[in-house]
Amino acid sequence: MITETKRFPAARRLAGVLAGSAVAALMAAAPVAQAQAQDITVGSKIDTEGALLGNMLMILLEDAGFTVDNKIQLGATSVVRQALIAGEIDIYPEYTGNGAFFFDRQGDQAWNNRGAGYELVSQLDAQENNLVWLTPAPANNTWALAVRQDVAAENDLETMEDFGAWVSGGGDAMLAASAEFVESPNALPAFQEAYGFELTDDQMLVLSGGDTAATIRAAAEQTNGTNTAMVYGTDGALSAVGLVVMEDTQGVQMVYEPAPVVRGEVLEEHPEIRDIIDPVFETLGLQTLQSLNAAIIVEGRDAGQVARSYLEEEGFIN
Structure with a gap:
C-alpha cells in the first residue's frame, strides 16, 4: 500500500543554458527519481511505551532524510502486527516474547532466554513473513x-x-x-x-x-x-x-524485549535503517525506559517530545 524510500532533495536551480544532450539526460532521469520518492510508514501500539518507541523510530528516520508517514498508536498488538504483515506499515516496535503467541509456540523454553528468544522469533518471522527483527533493547518488560x-x-x-x-x-x-x-x-x-x-x-x-x-x-x-x-x-x-x-536471574518469566520489526523489502532497499536504529535501541536499558516512560505517565509530557529530547541529549540527532 505504502512503500518506502529516502526523501530526495529538491533539484538545484540550473544557471545558464544546458546543452541539448544534457537536458535530455536530465529529463530521462526525472521520472526515476519521482518514482522512488515515496514514504516509509512507522506504526506503534496504543500504549505509552509504544508511543515513545514509535516516535523514536519516526524521528530517527526523518533525521536521516526519510519522508515518514505517521501511524503511531495505531492500535493493539493484533492490529499493528497485521498492518505490518499486510504492508500497510513498514516498521513498528514489538516485544520478543510475543513470538510465542504469533507462532503458537508458548511451550518453547527459548522465550525465557533473552538471546534464544530473539533468535527464534527472528528466524520464524523471516521465514514465514519476510519480517526482520532489528536489535532489541536490553530491557525486559515482563x-x-x-x-x-x-x-x-x-x-x-x-x-x-x-x-x-x-x-x-x-x-x-x-x-x-x-x-x-x-x-x-x-x-x-x-x-x-x-x-x-x-x-x-x-x-x-x-x-x-x-x-x-x-x-x-x-x-x-x-x-x-x-x-x-x-x-x-x-x-x-x-x-x-x-x-x-527484582531481577529474574533464572528466567522464570518469558523475556519481552522491545525491538523494531521491519518489512524485509524495506530493509533490503534501505539497509542503512539498521545502522540508524540499532545504536539507539542498544542504549535503552531497563532504568532508561522506566525513566522515559515516567516522563510521559507521571510528568505528563508528550511522547514525541520525550523521544526527541532523549535522542538529542544522547547525540543521536542534532
Missing part, C-alpha cells in the same frame, strides 16, 4: 516483583534470589498483585517454586483487574502495609515512586 526502595536497601534486595531468601528467612513482605498474577501457574507460583519462598494469604493484597498502576500505587503508599508490587519491568511509575525491580 511480569516482575518490585520492592520499595527503602526496604530493598535495608535488606540488600536486588534479585529474586535475594527476595526469596528474605521471605523464607521471615522477611516482612506484603505483596500487592492481581488475582491473575497470584493464581496463574506461570506467574507468582512459578516465582515461588523457582526461588524457594511462599507468601501466605495474609501477605498478599489481591486487587481486581491487572492494572499495574494500582499495584504500584499500593506499594508506594504502603496500603495495608504493602511494600512489594506486581509490575511490568519497564513501568514508568516505578522510578518515580521509588520501587526497585
Whole structure:
C-alpha cells in the first residue's frame, strides 16, 4: 500500500543554458527519481511505551532524510502486527516474547532466554513473513516483583534470589498483585517454586483487574502495609515512586524485549535503517525506559517530545 524510500532533495536551480544532450539526460532521469520518492510508514501500539518507541523510530528516520508517514498508536498488538504483515506499515516496535503467541509456540523454553528468544522469533518471522527483527533493547518488560526502595536497601534486595531468601528467612513482605498474577501457574507460583519462598494469604493484597498502576500505587503508599508490587519491568511509575525491580536471574518469566520489526523489502532497499536504529535501541536499558516512560505517565509530557529530547541529549540527532 505504502512503500518506502529516502526523501530526495529538491533539484538545484540550473544557471545558464544546458546543452541539448544534457537536458535530455536530465529529463530521462526525472521520472526515476519521482518514482522512488515515496514514504516509509512507522506504526506503534496504543500504549505509552509504544508511543515513545514509535516516535523514536519516526524521528530517527526523518533525521536521516526519510519522508515518514505517521501511524503511531495505531492500535493493539493484533492490529499493528497485521498492518505490518499486510504492508500497510513498514516498521513498528514489538516485544520478543510475543513470538510465542504469533507462532503458537508458548511451550518453547527459548522465550525465557533473552538471546534464544530473539533468535527464534527472528528466524520464524523471516521465514514465514519476510519480517526482520532489528536489535532489541536490553530491557525486559515482563511480569516482575518490585520492592520499595527503602526496604530493598535495608535488606540488600536486588534479585529474586535475594527476595526469596528474605521471605523464607521471615522477611516482612506484603505483596500487592492481581488475582491473575497470584493464581496463574506461570506467574507468582512459578516465582515461588523457582526461588524457594511462599507468601501466605495474609501477605498478599489481591486487587481486581491487572492494572499495574494500582499495584504500584499500593506499594508506594504502603496500603495495608504493602511494600512489594506486581509490575511490568519497564513501568514508568516505578522510578518515580521509588520501587526497585527484582531481577529474574533464572528466567522464570518469558523475556519481552522491545525491538523494531521491519518489512524485509524495506530493509533490503534501505539497509542503512539498521545502522540508524540499532545504536539507539542498544542504549535503552531497563532504568532508561522506566525513566522515559515516567516522563510521559507521571510528568505528563508528550511522547514525541520525550523521544526527541532523549535522542538529542544522547547525540543521536542534532
